[in-house]
Amino acid sequence: MAETSRKSTTTDVEMEQKHQHSIQISSPAPPPRQLPPPPPPLPLKSRNHRNLWGIIGERKSNNQQKDKSSHHSIKMPKAPPQAPPLPPKSGPKKPSILYLSEEQRDNYLNICVPLYNAAIKGDWHAAEEIITDCPEVINTSITKRQDTVLHIISSTKHTHFAEKLVKLMAVEDLELQNGLGETALCLAVASNVKMVHILLRRNSGLLRIRKNGDLPFMLAVRYGDKHMVEYIYSKTNIDTEKWYYMDQKRILESCLSLGLFDIALKIFTHCKDDHKIETDILGYLANSPSAFDGTTQSVIRRLLHTILPGSNDNSKVAEIVRLIWGKIVKQKYEDIWKLVSGQSSNEKDEGFLFAAARLGNYKFIRELLKLYPDITWGKDGNKHTIFHIAVIHRHENVYNLLYDLGSKKFAMKDNDGNHILHLAATKPAQSRLNIVSGAALQMQRELLWFKEVQTRVSPADRRQVNNEGKTPQELFTEQHADLMEKGESWMKETASQCMIVAALIATIMFAAAFTLPGGTNDDNGKPIFGKRRAFIVFAVTDAISLCTSSASILVFLAILTARYTENDFLVSIPMKLMVGLVTLFISITTMMIAYGASFFLLYPKSMKWIPVIVTVLAGLPVILFAGLQFRLLFDVINSTFNSRHLFRPKRHMLY
Template sequence: LEQIIIPAASTSMPQRWKETGSQSASTSEPGQEQHLDQIIIPVASTSMPQRWNEKGSQSASTSKPGQEQQLDGIIQAASTSTLPGWNDYNLPRSDVLSGTRGEYLRIGVPLYEASIRCDWNAAKAIFDKYPEKQLFRCSITENNETALHVAASLKRSNKQVENFVKNLVDLMTYEDLELENSDGDTALLLAAVAGNIQAVKIMVIMNRTLLTIPGSHGMMPLIVAASYGNYEVVKFLYGCSRELFYDDENRVWLLQKCVEADMFDVALKIVKNGPGLGSGDILRALDILEALARKPYAFSVTKSNIIKRITSPVFALIGLRIGAYEKESEALQLLKLIWEDIAKGPKEVINYILGLVDPVVDSANSKSNIQLPRIQYSSRLMFIAAEMGNTTFLVELIRRYLDLIWKVKDHNMSIFHIAVKYRHEGIYNLLYEIGSMRDKITPLTDDNYNNMLHLAGKRTTKVRLADVSGPALQMQRELLWFKEVRSMLHPDHRERKNKDGQTPHDLFIEEHKELIREGEKWLKETANQCMVVATLIATIAFAAAFTVPGGYNQTDGIPIFYRKPTFVAFVVSDAMSLFLSSTSILTFLSILTSRYAECDFVESLPTKLMLGVATLFLSITAMMITFSVSFFILYHKEMQWVPISIGVFALMPVILYIVLQYHVLSDVIRSTYGSRYLFKPGKQVLYYVNPRV
């Protein structure tokens, strides 16, 4: 079959098909029959859909004897509904698009504008004006989209959109909702892409078959919604389509998209309600685990309120359980189910997923019938988790596959070397739980003879440094890491040189020169600015001590209001403001005159900064108390609202200071004192878990 003959007058036929057919007809030889109501189109035309080609062949093979087959073609009926392939797309009617330009400007453009604005009154007026055209079934864009397609694709979901879609759907039949645009997308699929939850609900209630109609890329609406991260749409569509789940491939595909979009509750339901992953789709399982490995934030433990945490151990003593005060995250529950399912499979599958074998060699040597894919990943699963600092993920893998502790990356680095390189103390602390095995792991060196201490000597990534505010505190954190790893390493390895002839300490100095300069500059600028404020407060406090409210008695020089309790509060708060501001000045002055040696960044400079910022805050607070109390001294009972109002407004600078400077003070305290517990795990997590109540 080389040609297909279709009606020339078909209004739903694309223009390029008409042109192709016209050319074919004009070039035909004399004697060949040419019907005015038909156009001969070559089947091999590149502009014709493949599905049409296939269906044309089927139609030819099943045609009855005696039917006219001209020029080895197929004569199709004049009705556009019988066009093979073209009907596969289930396109809307093209009455508006195929008409004159003036008709499109008079009907199509206003209807499109009404649809994009979701103006039902304007759209209904157009429908009522041309009832014979049934415009709600017609294409109004070049992409063959109906008014419903346009409204459903809006990235907003409000009452106006909901009313427009509902009124439009009420005019349409069951089959009208299945109309597709030129890309093969239904209005439901476009609504799923946009996250238009109300439009999705209206259409699904009207026609549940829409759930099983794939889009242009072969993806179901549920999978498309998950790909775009539209949580509400995914939750609704999964509840509607769970009982008619398509196949294992679509189910695993949906699971992967939900994990990538952080929809762990839906992903958990998919795993619980369906068959396990097993070893049937290794690559998809690897993609899912890799997505989980890259999300350490998803594995945080949800803690109960403080009352339950306090009372749970008490009730446990008498044998009563009132619920766990630490709840596992949905991501962790999902990981346990998937990993438990995979762990039941053949060992070579597990090794491949973890990246512990060469897939080509292992497939040749394997005794099982499973063929591992020939594909190379940039990094192995467990080392991705180590780079991301996903401690919980690694712990779950190691519990079921204990040998993972010994595994090394391409450059002979273990997960603990990766943890040091990227400064993940949670993973590094696992060294404290493996006993003497750490003495065999810590001395490992990479291709350049860099040991674990060399890695600690290298400056970490800017992303990890950004977790601590200020270059000085970042330098402190780097020094703490270097000291910790040095204490972990055997003395014989602390001064080993790498391929460049550098000891770990030499490498540390070279890598952190710029950070030391930045830390010095940051500390001096901070000290200068804070010292100016402290000096102003000290000046005001000193002057206020000699200009007390109400003045002095001219005879004996005693303050007039010295007997009032509020006057005593005034004097005490003023003195505290002066003392604290003076302390702050001296502290910041010592920062300016410091030698800025490497060891000073560990404790000396951070402690001085913490003391200076804290005393400055307290001096500001004392100054505002002094200011407020002075009004209580001067105003009598009938005017008490004046000092009360002033006292309330006086709190604003104090609160503002806390909001703006709290992170600096908290970072200093956490870095200086909290770092003492940075490398000492509170409880074992690898081989032993404390029983939870």
């Protein structure tokens, strides 16, 4: 009996496997087949037998049900249950693109294009008719860039159009962004303040919607309109804003570059607990000398700043520096020095102390030294102090801080064996030479620097050699040989051209002295118009022009025949050039005055307008000469007379 049971079980299992295999085949359903009848019930001898027959019976019952259903269809495995849908993410709000499809081409041409033209022209009546006939167009894209009509009008100055348009729009529709991620406010910040006021009055939340990560406030700062920045800042509650690190840094730097120091100070006060922001702003100010001078200065203030360095400080920027630096100086000296020298993160980085010295930002350095003078004599990787760097880059304002620190002598050498006089003997970058006009005046400025630094070196150190075996004087001669040649060539060319002009003027005025206007009396040989005031003016100006042009010729001749040694460039040659240019200018001016006076003698009072017009036109050459040669003449006079004040300033630079 047990053997029969095992055979039946084996047969049933094989039949079940064949049946399952036939179901998995994706082919037409096979014809129905007869199953063998179930075996007769067997006596139950044990619990195990009962369980076995129960399992077999269940399998047979299942197989029969599957076989019946297989006559109709093949059951495929069920798909796994799907997860519940996620809630929609809050992304940018986009306008409808209904009219941008090809199917809506006619509606686009009949609705969107006229609405766009009406917005550009500011024609509200035409736009109102379109919006009345088609209300959904008010928040629909009307350009391929997905601009709505509000985007279009926000970039114009038609504020009356915008004011009426926003009244028809829902508040949330003002937050729609075009294909570039711009809201209407992002475009309005480049337009005018009133347009921004209209949008923010309707929806103040526009200030927090970014365009590619940039806030509208940052966009306004980038466009550089101070009035716009000030207005948006007035509408921003900075205490509730959570700006990112880059937001704070870029906004602060942009405000400082625009001269919005009041706003920069307020923003910095808001985020002053961020140490990285503080260090970055300090580095930015070190690299921005113009921030301390301001951006909107009158001519008088600029002239005062030129005469009295340090008299034009910007207190707001200096206050920011003092706030940051006042917190840093509370650290250990080692940590402070790593920060100012650039050794905190990367040894190749330039610290903001030496960056300020390289750029001549003496006002920044002054604020640092006032609060922490211990960094004064710190050295960078090349063993250069800030005064060595000032000499290398020819920044006299930084160098002049020495005069508030006592008469210190420099004896230390850098990695190349150069002391500070060797650095003064090295020719600087061309950009620093170009602060004065002409190679001759550049050579004069170099000699002034060399002579000044000599006073900071002992007589014994003046003869020391560097690693290349050169003394400072030898290095100066070698480095400036080409500049001397250029200076000589420039002076001779300038003198030659000016001498030609002076010779022509002298020739003309000499001939005019013997060809008097109106002629002379045949009886006594006296001038006919000798008693008229115009004749006196003519005679005097003719004589002045002749004498000054002759003097100018002699001065320029002396320039052509000069020896052109190094010391000649210091005083002699610049002085001759200055005298020659001044006398030439006087001769041209008096020549034109004499020319105009002669017309007053030849024309009667009834035709007085003719000599007036001629005299006015005669002033044109004088104005042209003064305008074209003013920079050269100013540099010559400044280098000759004010060079004595280039160093040793009259007022204290540090305290």
